[in-house]
Amino acid sequence: MPDRVASPRVAALVGPYLSGKTSLLESLLMACGAIHRKGRVEDQNTVGDASPEARERSMTIEINVVEADYLGDRWTFLDCPGSVEFQQDAVNALMVADVAVVVCDPDPARVRMAMPLLKFLDQRAIPHMIFINKVETAQVTLRELMEAMQEVSDRPLVLREIPIREDGKVTGYVDLVSERAYRYKPGERSDLIHLPEQVKDRELEARQELLESLADTNDTMLEEILEDIVPAKDEIYDTLTKDLAEDRVVPVFFGGALEDNGVVRLLKALRHETPSVDETLERRLVDSGASAPLVQVFKTVHAAHTGKMSLARVWRGPVKDGAQVGGEKIAGLFTLTSPGQPAKASEAPTGAVVGLGKLEGINTGHLLDAKGTLETDWPTPPTPLAALAVRPAKHGDDVKLSGALARLCEEDRGLKMEQNAETNELLLWGQGDIHLQVALARLARQYNVEVQSEKPLVPYQETIKKRTQQQGRFKRQTGGHGQFGDVHLEIGPLSRGAGFAFHDKITGGVVPRQYIPAVEQGVREWSRQGPLGFPVVDFEVTLYDGSFHTVDSSEQAFKTAAQMAMREGIQACAPVLLEPILKVEISVPNDATSKAQRALSTRRGQILGFDQKEGWDGWDVVHGMLPQSEMHDLIVEIRSSTMGVGTFSWTFDHLQELSGRDAEQVVERRRAMLENG
Template sequence: MPDRATSPRVAALVGPYLSGKTSLLESLLMACGTVHRKGRIEDHNTVGDASPEARDRAMSVEVNVVETTYLDDPWVFLDCPGSVEFQQDAVNALMVCDVAVVVCDPDPARARMVMPLLKALDQRSIPHMIFINKIETAQVTLRELMESLQEISDRPLALREVPIREDGKVTGYVDLVSERAYRYKPGEPSDLIQMPEHIKSREEEARQELLENLADTNDHMLEALLEDVVPPKEEVYETLTRDLAEDRVVPVFFGGALEDNGIVRLMKALRHETPCCDETIQRRLVDSGDTAPLAQVFKTIHAAHTGKMSLARVWRGPIKDGTHLGGDKINGLYSFTTPSQPSKIVGAESGAVVGIGRLEAAVTGDLLNAKDKREADWPAVLSPLASISVRPAKHGDDVKLSGALARLSEEDPSLKVEQNNETNELLIWGQGDIHLQVAVARLARQYNVEVTTEKPLVPYQETIRKSASKQGRFKRQTGGHGQFGDVHLEIKPRGRGEGFAFSDRITGGVVPRQYIPAVEQGVREWSRQGPLGFPVVDFEVALYDGSYHTVDSSEQAFKTAAQLAMREGIAACEPVLLEPILKVEISVPNDATSKAQRALSTRRGQIMGFDQKEGWDGWDVVHGMLPQSEMHDLIVEIRSTTMGVGTFSWTFDHLQELTGRDAEQVVKHRKDLLENA
């Protein structure tokens, strides 16, 4: 078995919002001796959540990197955001960790909140433990909670300890491997005590369940259990360690971070059982035995004093400041003994997490060796779910805003910037309202760019229902050469999605050939804003007659004549509003399926049915069609009815006619916007 103390190991702390990850990090650092007084979220002095945006909202909004040591072993903790709106950082951090600690609430009703996390971990075979936090607030037995958690875990759960209760309160625990009992001492290491008599039967039952779980992967242990032979503790520990590394079993611990209960026990389990960097390389990279330095970027940040910094896991070291990585020269190498103030170092060994300065070509997910990048397996960027329209508050800040947004989206790939040509808006897409608010706050703080935000416009369009023919005649005398153009246009509707087509049926040269492109150009320019105020689509125009003047005719005159014909002709073609319709798929636990369907129907959506979500027991995918104008707060309702675990995906599907009061309101709003522009 590899020596796990020779290089830093990385543990990612993940879990739903309000599960207590940041408090757990404080307690772990206290147990390691890194801090001597724990910070509190309400006091805005925790080691994690160091950014102003995190402290303003009392929640993690980015991954925090903290280095420490425990019994002389080097460790790196990645404290990941719990909110689903900032989960991209958590997803990326999990790709470079040796183990994940999934922090969850002791309420069975909230247990399903960790299911998406457990699914993501198992899909990539990432070793993970579960830490049930706030055990002092539990209103149910640990047995009931374990049953709830097992229902949402694809891997068998291995309870590692059972609680000792006195007067209904958890006052300690019994370790199921060592069979030693401990009493909690808030703020201090637990006391070793004699196992209480009333807990012995429960301890024996739970220990037998643990051994049976392990026997599924250990034939020797299975034979021993069948012969009623108790396997030695050393074999139990070895099996637990191997099964954790191979993601065959999920150890479960409990405690209370606020009172430091169970923290040392968790830290000891991490120390003895977490795989080392070499083992993670084999799992993640299927390493070929190469010995050259290798690092992988999992986060990109832009700092005021250091410029671009790539946070990376060193898979193989050493890497040194001033050498090359990914084809770029390293310009500064940093460690994270204090997260908000990285310290400059000269080199880093295998397993370390470092900040690397000025790797201008490197992006999140890149696997870097000395000369170039290697292809790497990396999770897809999360699909956007909400958007806002932004524009600079100060005149002339457009270029500055563009550069700042490019850096923000490089720091957080789940932020997408779009210049919407249909509405002429600059849009920021993200995972929800808070995600977008934080992006706007960072624009102001990091890049000194104030913006005004608005709800994005819906890219409505319009089309026609009837055909019409119209003459457009433009004549102007100005004293010298005049302007003259005369066209006869036939306007017809086309099928939905067929776009625009132009043709000419001119005979006898009544409109000279050199002016016909100007007629088409005039039609195209006019169609950018039809009588309802929106672009006109799915129609065709034929130029079939006209006249010209040998001296006064020009391309401009014929373009203007075409626009006059269109202005009068389209009005006779029964223009109608078109709204964009999205194809949506809403993923929710099946007890929320009816709520997801109701969310569609109350938004003028069309329910197309639902199916069981593949590979997700107890989950459904609701299929439907939804007007884009009704999408803006859909994710809010889905999350509020599913404790934050539900989500949806969308794609544009088609344009659909909109009539009646809804259409009248859209046209009136558009008219007001154009008049006030």
């Protein structure tokens, strides 16, 4: 089997939540000799997931970057979050990886959880292998599991080994290319054994299936199989390597990370078959003909001891400390031997993953050469699905909070900060409740900003349904100059979405020209809070008559008169509450389509229909309209009914009248809130 190039390569460990990626990382590092004692997630002593937030929840919440050597080859392992709420970090890591190892459970019912990830890998043609972890707990045969997994993979799965079972337990495996058999030794390298008689027939059958899959991409091998010629092992390995690099097939391995079973076999496959950095760069369609350094940022972090650090893959090196990238000078070059413990370095070679210090104008996804930022096809951040209104617990921390949130959103592109103009709230948007709670915990620990959070206000508005005329007369005598303004207004409704219109129909100078803008300004200021307590929209006001005093009239007097006319006349206009309606598209496996429809209907939503999700076999997109007030826990229900893979997108569509008891409750809550300040 020929060796791949020895330049540093990057493998991303990805997969559904609880599949065991962090345990696999421990086992890989142990096999590489990078650590001498394995940690356990439940003991909170693993190399990855070192942050307090990760350990409190026993889950990966950000990329763990770890370097190791295996048989003279340099590797960077990117252990990625499995929870769908933190998937943006996994996407970022995959964009700079040479290969992905998709870690899965040996449970057909949970296989579906890997489908969105596998779909992304195939859409981007990212080479990937599957490692079926916890095989010792499997309740089904490997054949049944492979059939279930093939249903969620666009690429053909190629089984690379078959299990050896004794007394119903997996005790070893047979490599289908070398046709060698091995027995597991927990915590040690597997023993080479004779091929057991009871697996010979299965081995021949599985090997033939392997060869037939490879023959689909290799005409020479196809001819050999048709002529009953056994392909040479080197030819099989070469075809597997080529097909992996081109994302034509997906090799499948299995084992148990907790007992180190099958991990060395996985490492050997990575070593011999993972594409080089040059091949990855070519796959990414980046011009590699130039010789100048080229790096790409895939993660931004802010740390107390280093400030801003950009984690980057070196596509072309060497990159030296103090060099120019993206038009800025590198203020510190760091290697990443273990998470959270960067070490100073003078230069980094092609293929390495490094930390670049204090590139203030550089963000995640930026592709940098010495002169500036180049165009790239970096994925767009996901639509935010849940929000919290946040405010500082300490008076005067507003600026500190805004700065800390901006840095959090720079680190995690799945987060978004918004100053809502309609409710005047500072909103933190994320991918779910856990995502937001982790962000708040990091605000407190990392930036020393304690916050109070609550469910965001719904930006209700109000409008009118009838037309009326109303005089507003303001007169005040104060001993010297008094105040006098007199206006006659016609107030009427406009079509939905029209906003506000002001018309001037004054003739004969009954209201001097210099006071007319004040009348409009008075109406606009009044409309910020109507009789129901919300901004008033979709109405028009016509100034058609009035009077003035040559001495006592002023802009302020006419503004006040206009506001008096609006307050007195609005009740005759039949004010009505408007609630924002969102257009939503819920993406789910088709066996959950009815559940998605029910989620809409039970939330006062309108179902518009559904159709097949383009490019996704067995998935539907449900289209509907949903009141914004009913959105807050929609993602929880969708995920709970789809094993976490369902999602939705939304956009504001229109305002719609709300009446009856629902409207009364909204108005009552609003009045109570205003009374309480």
